[in-house]
Amino acid sequence: MKRMAASFMSFAVLSFLFCNFIFIRSASANLISVSQEIAIGTDAAKYVEEKYKLVDDAALQARVNKIGQNIVAVSGRKDLKYTFKVLDSDDVNAFALPGGFIYVFRGLTDKMQTDDELAGILGHEVAHIVKRHSINQLQKNIGLTILATILLAKTENGLTAEPAILSAITAGYSRSDESQADRIGFDETLAAGYNPYSMLIGLMKLDSISPREKTDLFSDHPGILKRIENMKKYLDTLKIPVQVKETDSSAYIANASGQTPPLKVSAEGLSQLERTYFLAGNIYKISMQPAYNPDYYILDSDGSNIYIYYDDINIIKLTPDDAASAGIDLTTLAREYITSIKLLLSA
Known part of the structure; x- marks a missing residue:
């Protein structure tokens, strides 16, 4: 009976995901509802936190969340409950999941020691959520990978599609998405009261990191020197005296x-x-x-x-x-x- 129930559950999960696959492939990202976005992000977030674990430092977690919430307060999208958490990894990285789930790695908080620097990074990630870039990525990359994963998954052993979903989401944003996130993140960080040079300094630090330390934060971005050049142009518009x-x-x-x-x-x-x-x-x-x-x-x-x-x-x-x-x-x-x-x- 237990095996029959597990088989039925596997079939139900596969049927549900297949129907949603057809829907997502045929619809624009804007037609994916907020509740669906949150559901996708919630599942992916559970997988991330099981894989990496959270840093056991309540003060650091509270600090990062406070900075993030300050940016959310002036952002162009407030229909989500945003969370900001630090993962226990040496990677110099950060990413956003659908539904308002934003993660930074301990390696990044070690590099970016001031609140302003972290605000620049979090502003960029909030911008990805504001413009629903991760949903665009999911729609673009979900394809046969998820179907194959589900077909091979042994759900009775707790194996699910979250790794494939996460892979599809974080496969790399387009250059235009990254440039847009830089611009919006710059505006949000400034509006939240942080130093206008926050993002520029963050980019300069990323540029100084040795190649062996560089991680997904660099994937498919416009060249880091180009991003620094663009950030200086944004700063020029402020007419700093x-x-x-x-x-x-x-x-x-x-x-x-x-x-x-x-x-x-x-x-x-x-x-x-x-x-x-x-x-x-x-x-x-x-x-x-x-x-x-x-x-x-x-x-x-x-x-x-x-x-x-x-x-x-x-x-x-x-x-x-x-x-x-x-x-x-x-x-x-x-x-x-x-x-x-x-x-x-x-x-």
Whole structure:
């Protein structure tokens, strides 16, 4: 009786998937209902979490989810319950499943240490869901692979079609889909209040990863250098009032009114150039305040480092290494930064 029930269940599953296969192949992605999208994503998400397991770090999981939800709040699609989770793998990777399920790998959170960098990655993945790119991929790639998998699967032993579904979904987006996700992700990340250079810095870090570390995050994307070029064009549209300048050993901010002291050392997993891009983005955020007041700058310290704030905007963290490289004490260096930023914003 148990074997007969299992056989019947196998036949029912096969019949259901075959009917849905015919429907999906004949319909456009927009005709796949939200409930169907969620069902597909739920099954694939269960398989992913069984295969990789989640990182046992409640603080990291909560942090990534909070960043993701901030982006969802300003996204163009809110008819889903989005989840953001970190998988326990060294891969430098992230992906989105239908229905609002977004995953990043621990290897990626290790590389992208700041909230802004992670926001840039998550903004890209949210954009894939907003435009239903994974549903397009499922429709395009489902084909005979799933039918063959179901025919060979031994459902009585718990083997199902999830691997084939996941493979179809993550087979690689088109170049136009990836470019669209970059553009929408850039807009969403900015609207959520993150640094405008977040995605650019993330792309720069991806470009610096050695070939042996590169994973699916690079598959079928436009060339990484092309994506960086496009991101700089998006930034140009913001008319940021300062420019990032780089020398052989440092980077600094400048415009016609002056320049900041140069940054010569790395900190918090960011090179001096990446730190300078973040500084430029924070200066832009100050310039967008409705009532700029040069008296709103604040210095704060954790006993070792000094943080410069404008109101509640954390402009930059300066370290003892920064002071040593400048040949002055840390407080003096921080005051030089405030003076130079005020000058830059007076242009």
